[in-house]
Amino acid sequence: MTKEELISYLTGNFPEAEVKSGAQYAEMTVKASDLHETAVQLKDTAELSFDYVFCLTGVDYAENMGIIYHIESVEHRHTIVLKVRTADRLNPVIDTVSDVWITAKYHEREAYDLLGIHFNNHTDLRRLFLEDGWGFPLRKDYVDEIRIVER
Amino acid sequence: MSEIREVIIKTDKLATDKYQVNMGPQHPSTHGVLRLLVTLEGEKVLNVQPHSGYIHSGIEKMCEAISYPQIIHLTDRMDYLSAHMNNEAVALCVENALQVEVPDRVKYIRTIMDELARLASHQLWWCVFGMDLGALTTFFYGLRDREHILDIFEETCGARMTVSYSTPGGLMFDIHPNFQKRVKDFIKYFRTKLPEYDKLLSGNVILRERTEGIGHLSYKDAIDFGVTGPSGRASGFSCDVRKHNPYSAYPFVKFNEILDHRCDTLARYEVRILEMYESLNIIEQLIDNIPEGDYAVKMKGVLKLPEGEFYQRVETARGEFGVFIVSDGKKNPYRVKFRSPGFSNLFALNNMTKGHKIADLVAIMSTLDLIIPDIDR
Numbered sequence: 001m002t003k004e005e006l007i008s009y010l011t012g013n014f015p016e017a018e019v020k021s022g023a024q025y026a027e028m029t030v031k032a033s034d035l036h037e038t039a040v041q042l043k044d045t046a047e048l049s050f051d052y053v054f055c056l057t058g059v060d061y062a063e064n065m066g067i068i069y070h071i072e073s074v075e076h077r078h079t080i081v082l083k084v085r086t087a088d089r090l091n092p093v094i095d096t097v098s099d100v101w102i103t104a105k106y107h108e109r110e111a112y113d114l115l116g117i118h119f120n121n122h123t124d125l126r127r128l129f130l131e132d133g134w135g136f137p138l139r140k141d142y143v144d145e146i147r148i149v150e151r
Numbered sequence: 152m153s154e155i156r157e158v159i160i161k162t163d164k165l166a167t168d169k170y171q172v173n174m175g176p177q178h179p180s181t182h183g184v185l186r187l188l189v190t191l192e193g194e195k196v197l198n199v200q201p202h203s204g205y206i207h208s209g210i211e212k213m214c215e216a217i218s219y220p221q222i223i224h225l226t227d228r229m230d231y232l233s234a235h236m237n238n239e240a241v242a243l244c245v246e247n248a249l250q251v252e253v254p255d256r257v258k259y260i261r262t263i264m265d266e267l268a269r270l271a272s273h274q275l276w277w278c279v280f281g282m283d284l285g286a287l288t289t290f291f292y293g294l295r296d297r298e299h300i301l302d303i304f305e306e307t308c309g310a311r312m313t314v315s316y317s318t319p320g321g322l323m324f325d326i327h328p329n330f331q332k333r334v335k336d337f338i339k340y341f342r343t344k345l346p347e348y349d350k351l352l353s354g355n356v357i358l359r360e361r362t363e364g365i366g367h368l369s370y371k372d373a374i375d376f377g378v379t380g381p382s383g384r385a386s387g388f389s390c391d392v393r394k395h396n397p398y399s400a401y402p403f404v405k406f407n408e409i410l411d412h413r414c415d416t417l418a419r420y421e422v423r424i425l426e427m428y429e430s431l432n433i434i435e436q437l438i439d440n441i442p443e444g445d446y447a448v449k450m451k452g453v454l455k456l457p458e459g460e461f462y463q464r465v466e467t468a469r470g471e472f473g474v475f476i477v478s479d480g481k482k483n484p485y486r487v488k489f490r491s492p493g494f495s496n497l498f499a500l501n502n503m504t505k506g507h508k509i510a511d512l513v514a515i516m517s518t519l520d521l522i523i524p525d526i527d528r
Contacts, residue, residue: 068475
């Protein structure tokens with residue numbers, strides 16, 4: 001599907017979600033409670049078959065945490081940006097999609113490690129790069145005690 | 152007689168006990184500081200748990216405090232063998248965000264440098280792959296040829312590996328007057344040397360015994376784990392960004408995406424060898440046709456990206472590299488994410504090694520071509 005076709009398809013089939021045309025890709029924002037169900041639909045619907053997550057980013061917005069999934073369909077070669085926000089910033093919780101896309105398991109571990117986002121039902125949620133007890137460096141209020149990063 | 156039998160039975164029991172060993176972080180075949188916690192039963196690998204973070208340097212955090220042209224210099228330090236492609240990814244991302252169109256000359260030179268970097272990376276991969284399997288000669292062959300490319304890099308931009316040659320708006324400097332001649336000389340030279348790689352290693356009985364049917368990564372698993380680059384293409388996953396989302400001068404050249412459906416270690420080996428031929432073809436199509444013109448567009452002193460989100464994908468030597476910039480309109484980014492190919496490739500390792508011998512783990516890991524700073528960032 002082209003970007004326009006994809007946008008009209010998504011608008012028709014995901015009435016709960018907010019679909020818009022980004023600068024590069026079609027963008028879809030869903031509610032945190034709908035995330036897992038949407039992920040399953042995106043992967044399993046034959047017309048969409050989004051099966052390849054090539055990027056998963058956690059972002060610390062001032063009032064909450066955002067998670068941004070870049071997903072491509074290998075069969076149809078169309079791309080979507082799926083966005084979701086957590087309700088809380090200090091204790092952000094979101095459903096995992098690692099049972100839908102395996103690669104998300106490791107990207108979610110990275111987001112947990114660097115931003116402290118907790119993923120529900122994740123089978124192996126441990127720190128990935130940093131040791132236990134370290135803060136969450138990609139949060140905007142992270143205090144860098146040994147001043148590695150000059151501000 | 153019965154006593155000896157008893158001893159043998161006891162020893163057998165010992166050998167089948169499960170145990171865990173640490174492979175790394177200082178193991179020579181991890182090519183960097185990566186620790187693998189390997190669960191073994193005798194020599195059989197049951198489980199591989201990668202533990203990374205030994206050279207996590209917080210590059211994404213550092214990027215939030217510096218300006219866009221400065222980010223270029225950090226990207227060199229991630230995947231240092233694909234330094235130029237990483238530079239280019241950031242440069243393209245910033246150019247797209249600012250809607251700057253670079254001259255064709257820049258596109259051509261960037262693409263030539265991309266392919267030279269890919270060749271240099273594959274050469275180094277080939278020589279360490281041989282070495283991991285115990286064939287030391289390949290190491291000298293590979294480094295001998297790679298030296299020619301590094302010399303070209305040095306003459307072009309002063310650095311041999313961390314080139315920082317692409318910058319938002321174009322290139323740091325114009326190419327050296329000798330550039331075209333040296334590249335052409337190198338292609339002529341390497342076309343005679345590349346068949347030697349095949350002669351020396353590809354047909355070798357030991358290599359084929361150790362790679363054929365080893366480390367199976369199915370087409371579905373390649374997509375599920377997001378294994379890209381030559382490793383993904385050896386499983387039939389058509390993931391070449393140069394083909395599917397062409398950038399720079401790739402729309403102007405004809406080349407084949409090398410696909411293999413055998414999914415094993417040998418397939419990953421052969422895909423990389425064939426990619427070296429393709430890289431030579433791409434450079435040959437471009438090197439005589441570099442258009443005249445400026446080597447950079449005049450950019451503002453301080454680059455401020457408009458508010459929004461920008462993504463750029465490029466193909467590095469080990470797979471799909473992505474730069475994701477969230478901008479809030481200031482001179483430094485709000486959030487930068489680097490999608491590194493090695494990160495996704497590494498976590499497919501457990502799936503590929505199950506049931507194989509520990510010596511195969513070395514061979515399988517070598518064909519994934521991991522660069523640890525690329526994983527840890």
